[in-house]
Every structure is written in C-alpha cells, then in structure tokens.
Amino acid sequence: MSPLPLGSFLCGLCVLRGENLSGGYTMKRICVVGTGYVGLVTGACLADFGNVVICVDVDAGKIEELRKGQLPIYEPGLSDLVQRNVNRGRLSFSTEIPFAIQSSEILFIAVGTPARPDGGVDLSYVMRVAETIADYMEDYKVIVNKSTVSVGTGAEIERIIRAKQKEPVAFDVVSNPEFLREGSAIEDFMRPNRVVIGARTQQAFDTMADVYRALYMIETPVILTDIETAEMTKYASNAFLATKISFINEIAHICEHCGADVQMVARGMGLDQRIGPKFLRAGGGYGGSCFPKDVSGLIHMAKDAGIEATILRAVVDTNERQKRLMLEKLEHLMGDFEGKTVGILGLSFKPDTDDIRESPSLTIIRGVLEGGGRVKTFDPTAVEPTRKLFPDIEYCDDSYSTLQDADAAVLMTEWNEFRNLDLPRIKKEMNTANFLDCRNMYDPGEMEALGFRYMGVGRGTTKKQ
Numbered sequence: 001m002s003p004l005p006l007g008s009f010l011c012g013l014c015v016l017r018g019e020n021l022s023g024g025y026t027m028k029r030i031c032v033v034g035t036g037y038v039g040l041v042t043g044a045c046l047a048d049f050g051n052v053v054i055c056v057d058v059d060a061g062k063i064e065e066l067r068k069g070q071l072p073i074y075e076p077g078l079s080d081l082v083q084r085n086v087n088r089g090r091l092s093f094s095t096e097i098p099f100a101i102q103s104s105e106i107l108f109i110a111v112g113t114p115a116r117p118d119g120g121v122d123l124s125y126v127m128r129v130a131e132t133i134a135d136y137m138e139d140y141k142v143i144v145n146k147s148t149v150s151v152g153t154g155a156e157i158e159r160i161i162r163a164k165q166k167e168p169v170a171f172d173v174v175s176n177p178e179f180l181r182e183g184s185a186i187e188d189f190m191r192p193n194r195v196v197i198g199a200r201t202q203q204a205f206d207t208m209a210d211v212y213r214a215l216y217m218i219e220t221p222v223i224l225t226d227i228e229t230a231e232m233t234k235y236a237s238n239a240f241l242a243t244k245i246s247f248i249n250e251i252a253h254i255c256e257h258c259g260a261d262v263q264m265v266a267r268g269m270g271l272d273q274r275i276g277p278k279f280l281r282a283g284g285g286y287g288g289s290c291f292p293k294d295v296s297g298l299i300h301m302a303k304d305a306g307i308e309a310t311i312l313r314a315v316v317d318t319n320e321r322q323k324r325l326m327l328e329k330l331e332h333l334m335g336d337f338e339g340k341t342v343g344i345l346g347l348s349f350k351p352d353t354d355d356i357r358e359s360p361s362l363t364i365i366r367g368v369l370e371g372g373g374r375v376k377t378f379d380p381t382a383v384e385p386t387r388k389l390f391p392d393i394e395y396c397d398d399s400y401s402t403l404q405d406a407d408a409a410v411l412m413t414e415w416n417e418f419r420n421l422d423l424p425r426i427k428k429e430m431n432t433a434n435f436l437d438c439r440n441m442y443d444p445g446e447m448e449a450l451g452f453r454y455m456g457v458g459r460g461t462t463k464k465q
C-alpha cells in the first residue's frame with residue numbers, strides 16, 4: 001500500500017491483456033452500496049464476471065422487491081442477468097449494510113449525487129456511506145467510488161474515514177466513474193469504450209485489475225490515473241456530450257430561419273472523423289438523470305475555483321431555450337391550448353428507459369396544462385413515474401388511442417414503435433392534424449402530402465413550416 005508518486009508508470013493508458021495481470025487471481029467478494037440504476041447494473045455485471053456480490057440499500061422496499069425478483073427500473077436484459085446470477089448464488093440483496101461491509105474486500109459506492117438547489121453537487125449520500133464504512137470496517141478494504149462526484153471527493157472520503165475510524169485500519173480509495181447509458185447499460189458495462197481508474201497505491205490498482213479481469217479478453221482500454229483526474233474525466237465527458245447536443249440544437253434553430261435542413265447539416269458534419277456523427281441529433285433538448293446535474297455541477301466546481309465556465313453556461317441556457325422552443329412551436333401550430341387536447345407520444349427522456357428525470361416531455365405537459373389544455377399520453381415504460389407527477393392527465397394504452405380526437409400530436413421520445421405509425425389512420429382519427437415531431441422521425445414533405453400540418457426541428461424555414 002505504499003503511495004505511488006503521481007506520473008509513475010501506472011499513470012497513462014493501458015490496454016488490458018492477460019499478460020498485464022499480476023498472478024494469483026481469485027474471485028472477489030464485493031459489496032455495492034446503493035442499489036439504484038448504477039448499483040444494480042454494476043452488481044449484476046460484476047457477479048456475471050464471476051465475483052460474489054452483495055448489493056445493499058437503505059430502501060428496504062426496493063431490496064424486498066429485488067429479493068422477489070422484481071426490478072425497480074426498466075433496463076433491457078437486466079432482469080435476466082440479475083436472475084441468472086441470483087440463481088448461481090453470486091448475487092444477493094440486503095439491507096444489512098454492516099454485515100455486507102465486513103464480509104467484502106471491495107466496497108463500491110453507487111449512491112445518488114443529485115444537484116443541490118444552488119446547482120452544486122449534493123455529496124451528502126456519499127459522505128454518509130463513507131461514515132458507515134468507517135464505523136464498520138475491520139480489515140483492509142478497497143473503497144471504489146462509482147458515483148459521479150466533484151473533484152476532491154475521493155480525498156474527502158479518505159479524510160472522513162481516517163477521522164472516524166475507532167482503530168486505524170488500512171484502506172484505499174479508488175475513483176472508478178461510470179459511463180453507462182440508460183437503455184444500453186449492460187452492453188456499456190460489459191463492453192465499455194474505456195475504464196477509468198484513479199488510485200494512489202499499487203495494491204488498489206492491482207485489486208481493480210482483478211475486478212475487471214473479464215474485460216481483458218476484449219482488450220478494453222484502461223486509463224490509470226490519480227483520483228482527481230478520474231473524477232474530472234467523468235464530468236468533462238458528460239459536459240462535452242451535452243455541449244454537442246446544445247450545439248446542434250442551436251444550429252437547428254438557425255437552420256429554421258435560413259432554410260437549411262439540420263438533418264443533412266449534421267450528416268455532413270458527422271462524416272468528418274474529427275467531429276463524428278453521435279450526439280448530433282437535433283431535438284427537444286437533453287434531459288435525464290445525468291447531463292443536467294453534471295453540467296451544473298461542473299459549473300459550480302469552476303465557480304468555486306474562481307472560474308467562469310462560459311461555454312458550459314451557454315450549454316445550459318441553450319438547452320432551456322430548446323425546451324421552451326418546442327412549446328412555442330406547439331403553440332404556433334395550435335394557436336393556443338385553451339380547451340384543446342394534445343396527444344404526447346413518449347415521456348422518458350430517451351428510449352429504452354423509464355427515466356423521466358428532466359425529460360423535455362415534462363415541459364410540454366406543464367405548458368399545455370398551464371395554457372388550459374388537456375393532455376393524453378402514451379409511453380411503453382414511463383407511465384407510472386409520470387403518473388406520480390401528473391396524476392390527472394390521461395394515460396393511454398397505445399399511440400392511436402392517445403391521438404384519437406387530439407388537436408395536436410407531439411412526438412417526444414425516439415421509441416422504435418413510433419417509427420412506423422399508421423399515419424393515414426392517425427390523420428383520420430385526430431380532431432386537427434397538427435404534428436410536432438421533436439425527434440425528426442418523419443419526412444416533412446411526406447407528412448404534408450398526407451395532410452398534416454407538420455413541424456420538425458431545424459428543417460427548413462419557419463415560413464415553410
């Protein structure tokens with residue numbers, strides 16, 4: 001556990017292959033504290049790699065459901081993965097956090113880090129876990145932080161544990177940020193573009209190499225670095241992706257006023273290998289549990305350092321404007337909302353998840369209701385979480401009942417089942433054939449030929465639309 005000088009041979013990029021391993025591998029006993037999206041996926045995947053994993057949570061109801069085989073989230077393939085590993089005895093769920101800490105060598109922290117009201121990062125859940133670990137650890141542990149935390153949190157965890165331990169017990173803190181995407185979380189965990197590991201000792205790096213041994217076969221690039229750099233890598237990645245989205249949304253806005261088609265512009269840009277095609281889809285603005293809070297967290301980190309994060313502020317402002325623009329487009333199509341019905345297709349912030357946190361659909365629902373309109377909606381997975389926020393809107397069983405008698409259709413989420421709608425039937429069954437396509441899934445010319453008043457995002461002039 002001797003500290004390594006930074007910049008030593010361990011810092012840098014390494015591609016994991018069998019020959020890089022220190023020998024003597026045995027399966028690891030792992031505890032994952034926090035069984036939410038990241039904790040559950042991490043626990044199930046690490047168990048599938050052959051480790052013995054116990055996932056713990058303070059939410060007794062969630063653990064009870066998991067023990068009965070019911071998952072608290074929708075994620076493709078996760079249910080089967082959990083069941084398989086539970087059946088093989090490698091994965092279990094518990095609220096007995098002290099026991100789980102004491103019986104594991106490696107403790108992953110995967111609790112939430114929501115935004116504080118001032119936009120900074122709320123680290124209280126992470127710090128509470130650090131205190132609990134200090135209270136119960138009896139021998140050497142590697143404490144791996146998977147939560148997205150502001151730079152300096154790893155060092156603060158070290159300080160808290162040292163200060164709170166009754167007897168000094170050795171430990172290492174590791175930063176191992178998670179890059180999975182909701183909707184493809186298992187694939188992202190099992191076949192990541194990269195793994196980032198920040199640590200201070202050889203023993204901690206060796207332990208992490210054992211944890212991720214299953215990734216050696218697929219030659220996953222691994223960044224070995226210090227804790228602070230690993231923490232920043234996560235924020236910089238999410239902030240860059242959010243920047244790409246706001247950038248193309250701003251280009252879309254300009255396209256609308258000068259007669260260009262943002263779909264073709266993005267294609268033309270994306271084929272340049274320096275730019276790349278991903279995250280260049282104009283739409284209704286980004287949402288979800290990560291981008292909004294992580295961009296605002298990074299802005300606050302910069303502010304604390306006396307730096308004005310000018311690009312990041314513009315990213316946030318552009319995103320807020322984009323959400324408002326969608327509502328304005330809808331109003332433009334309908335005149336006003338008073339006494340009219342809007343059918344919204346899609347509630348989750350993206351397909352293949354039931355996550356509605358910061359979803360642009362919520363801005364549309366609020367705006368229509370405030371304007372005196374009525375909302376009908378359908379989403380393949382996200383109805384129940386939305387019902388908690390909006391108990392009084394109408395939830396339908398499919399796209400067609402949602403749009404029946406509606407005065408406008410709003411396509412918000414790129415679910416596959418919205419790609420091939422029976423448009424003539426919808427046109428016939430709607431009260432007024434207004435169609436706002438916030439995902440540019442349909443062709444403006446074809447929609448107009450079918451008799452819709454159609455609006456996409458960034459496609460031609462506002463006059464033309």
Ligand SMILES: NC(=O)c1ccc[n+]([C@@H]2O[C@H](COP(=O)([O-])OP(=O)(O)OC[C@H]3O[C@@H](n4cnc5c(N)ncnc54)[C@H](O)[C@@H]3O)[C@@H](O)[C@H]2O)c1
Binds near residue numbers: 039058125
């Ligand atoms: N969701 C994503 O797509 C994603 C992707 C990458 C990184 N992250 C980051 O991972 C972290 C977790 O995110 P999430 O989406 O999984 O959150 P989540 O809200 O789904 O889950 C957090 C869980 O932690 C539990 N918890 C809170 N305090 C606890 C404690 N003291 N002991 C035990 N359990 C406790 C909660 O009950 C909850 O079940 C966040 O920092 C997030 O930014 C999330």
